[in-house]
Each structure stands twice: as structure tokens, then as C-alpha cells.
Amino acid sequence: MNISLKYGFLGLGMGGTSIAHACAGMRLTAKSEQRPYTAMLINSNEMDLFKLPDYPNIKKTTLTGYERGVGRDIQLGQQAFNVHKTDIAETVQSYFNDRDYIFICCGLGGGTGTGAVIEAIRLLHGNGFAGRFGLLLTLPRRNEGRKVLDNALQRLQVIKRAMQGLGAIVVVDNEKLFQTGLNQSQSVEDFMKSCNRHVARLLHDLNTVTASYKPYGSYHFDASEWLNILKTGGCLHIGKCVLPAQAIDLASPVTYMEAIKQSVLNGELSAGYDLQDATSSAVSIVADSLAAKRIFTHAFVEQIQTFLHESTPILDENPVATYVGDQAGQVTIYSVFAGLNFPDSVKKLTEELAELERRVEARSQKTDVIAEALAGVKSKEKKAAVDLEALLAEEEPASASAPKESAPKDPFDFLNHLK
Numbered sequence: 001m002n003i004s005l006k007y008g009f010l011g012l013g014m015g016g017t018s019i020a021h022a023c024a025g026m027r028l029t030a031k032s033e034q035r036p037y038t039a040m041l042i043n044s045n046e047m048d049l050f051k052l053p054d055y056p057n058i059k060k061t062t063l064t065g066y067e068r069g070v071g072r073d074i075q076l077g078q079q080a081f082n083v084h085k086t087d088i089a090e091t092v093q094s095y096f097n098d099r100d101y102i103f104i105c106c107g108l109g110g111g112t113g114t115g116a117v118i119e120a121i122r123l124l125h126g127n128g129f130a131g132r133f134g135l136l137l138t139l140p141r142r143n144e145g146r147k148v149l150d151n152a153l154q155r156l157q158v159i160k161r162a163m164q165g166l167g168a169i170v171v172v173d174n175e176k177l178f179q180t181g182l183n184q185s186q187s188v189e190d191f192m193k194s195c196n197r198h199v200a201r202l203l204h205d206l207n208t209v210t211a212s213y214k215p216y217g218s219y220h221f222d223a224s225e226w227l228n229i230l231k232t233g234g235c236l237h238i239g240k241c242v243l244p245a246q247a248i249d250l251a252s253p254v255t256y257m258e259a260i261k262q263s264v265l266n267g268e269l270s271a272g273y274d275l276q277d278a279t280s281s282a283v284s285i286v287a288d289s290l291a292a293k294r295i296f297t298h299a300f301v302e303q304i305q306t307f308l309h310e311s312t313p314i315l316d317e318n319p320v321a322t323y324v325g326d327q328a329g330q331v332t333i334y335s336v337f338a339g340l341n342f343p344d345s346v347k348k349l350t351e352e353l354a355e356l357e358r359r360v361e362a363r364s365q366k367t368d369v370i371a372e373a374l375a376g377v378k379s380k381e382k383k384a385a386v387d388l389e390a391l392l393a394e395e396e397p398a399s400a401s402a403p404k405e406s407a408p409k410d411p412f413d414f415l416n417h418l419k
Helices: 013-024 046-050 074-083 085-095 112-126 146-165 174-181 188-212 223-231 254-266 289-295 298-311 344-365 369-375 381-392 413-417
Strands: 007-012 038-043 058-062 101-107 133-139 168-173 234-244 280-287 320-324 330-340
Touching: 007 013, 007 112, 013 038, 013 046, 013 101, 013 112, 013 133, 013 188, 038 046, 038 085, 038 112, 046 058, 058 085, 074 085, 074 112, 074 146, 085 112, 101 112, 101 223, 112 133, 112 146, 133 146, 133 174, 133 344, 146 234, 146 344, 168 174, 168 188, 168 223, 174 188, 188 223, 188 234, 188 280, 188 330, 223 280, 234 254, 254 298, 254 330, 280 289, 280 298, 289 320, 289 330, 298 320
Parallel strands: 007 038, 007 101, 038 058, 101 133, 133 168, 168 234, 280 320
Antiparallel strands: 234 330, 280 330
């Protein structure tokens, strides 16, 4: 098994370091000990870094002075990164110098990663990596609260303005992954680990298809073309479909085309893209030798090219590459679309934040009935003091002619001094 590109992963914050760690943890094959990718993990909270196992191809950097985290404060997260920016730049240049392409990984919504992501973009762009890096961003779920959504959308505003000048942006929609991969018996931590492994596996598979399998037809989607896709500004949408080879009936395209279409529409990591915005696309299909001989006909390829043309009519070409692999009895179809706008899940996040802001405003206008009730309470303190004074007053002496004696000390005199 070979790879087309040497990836590097710059992980920021808890979410970003977790994904970068999973990607760098990928072995070349299931039986191989070789890990072909490298990762640099940067976080303020040192405990989050300690939880991630150490590998020889991973370097951890704690933002000293901010070891307790930054409390979802993106300004503080940006400050923490900038304090160490010179040292980070030196490490990035030495650690990623031989990498073909770098993903800046960030879980949007927190403090450290969200705060540092724009500064990390500036750092790579200005230190020799311009044109060979992109973003791997996770979107928060809609129920994660106003602060998280506001943080994420603040950064997305900036990235949206700059996205055509960056490389590919891979968007991981946590809401989608949660809804499609929900396992009631699975812990939240295990679920997030499985999501990170899913992202890592997908990027690795796309990187090996172009380098490991023998082309069956005349067209080969090679490493240079995969790199060109990754260098394309805008979002990168990825679809994957696995079909039993025996279920594919060439005389009945519905036996395979509907599944392929759904894999494109639903996506592996996020959905809701307008594919007509795409500037480039490619499809790679892998089957074993027996299935390839039967299935990879001109009519089969033409069906998929027609679908691509209908989905993305302004493209100059819509290549479909076919390969012979070693997965007996199955056909795997990978599709990629580059140059896209953000998915509509971003718009849903803005709508959710607007609704939360409306509720906050409504709450601020709400009458405080408790305060009104307390304001209506009339104090009885003065009346009580008068009654007590009358109760404790001494009686008049019985005879005016009786000799005057000094009055005994009033044992309740302290009551007269109470405020």
C-alpha cells in the first residue's frame, strides 16, 4: 500500500488535537506499524494533551502560562497562541518541511483552537507553506449553547471572506455524524473517537486510491490531480459508497446509480452543499479483478459521468477513474467536489444563534415579579421597637414622698442601641 501525498496535521485546541492525533495515528495498512503522517498538537490545557497517546510522529506543544485552558474565550486563545508564535513557527518549519500538504485542524466553538485558527493560517501562509495547506474544521452541534455557536460563527465569518485564497476546507458536521452514527450504548468519548477515526480513515483512503491500485481504464486520477483538488479554494465535499458487486446489474442502472447519488447528496462528513458551485470534481471506483472485468464498461462509466454533468454543469471535465483493488466482492465509489461554498448547516447555526439571542433579549425584558413582591413589603421594625419599649417601661413609684434611690441598671438597655 502506498500514499500519494505526505500529510501533516496541525491540531489546535482539544477538538483539533483529537482529530490530528487520529489522523497521525493511521497505519499504512492494518498490519503495518508504519505511520506515514505527522502531527503537531497545540493546546493550552495540558491535561487534554496528556490524554492523547504519544507516537514518534507526533509532537505536543503546551501553551505555557495558559495550562488551565482559556474558558472558551477566543481572544484569550488567540493571545495564548501569539505569545508562543515565534517558537511555533520554528517548530512548524522543521517538523512539516517535507510535507506535501498540511491540514490545520480545529474544533470550532471552543477557546484555544477557535481563537488560534486565524493566527495559524497567517503563520503557515507567511512561513513558506502558502498554497499547500487547508483547513479541517468541525462544526458544533446546535444544542451546544450560545457561547459555542457565537465563537464558531465569528471565525467562520473571517474564513468565509478568505476561503478562496486558502486550500480546501473539509467541514465535519458533528450534528450530522451524531444523528447518523448514534449508538445509545456508546459513551460520548467513544463516539467522538469513532468520529475522529472515520475522518482519518476517509482522508487516508483517498490518499491511497491514487497511489496503490492499478488503473483499469485509460484514465488515472493520480497524485498530482489529488493535490490540485486539495489546493482548490472553497469547501471539499466527500462521498463514499460501498456496493456488493453481485448487486450491480448493468442492464438496470437503478441498482447502483441511486446509491451513488445518495452517497453524494448525504456526504460522509457533511451535507447540504450546492454542487453547482463546484469548480472541480472526480470519482474513483475500486473493484476486484473479476468485478472490474464485468462492471467497468463504457455504459457504466457514462452513467456516472452523466450524473456528474447534471450535478455540476459548469465543470470543464468530470473524470471517472476505475481501479482494480483487493476487496473481493465489493465495489467502492469515492467522489470529491471542490470549490464549494459552506454547507447549509452553517446557515442553520446562524439561525439557532439568532433564536438564542432573541430569547436572551426577551428574558432581559421580562418583569422581575420577585423584585416587585419584595419591594411591596412594608417594614414592621419601628412598630415592634415601640411596643417593646412600652412593655419594658418601669412603673411610677407608689408615693412621691418616698426617698429617691438610684435606679437599678436596666438589663434591657442594649435594646435601645439596636439599629
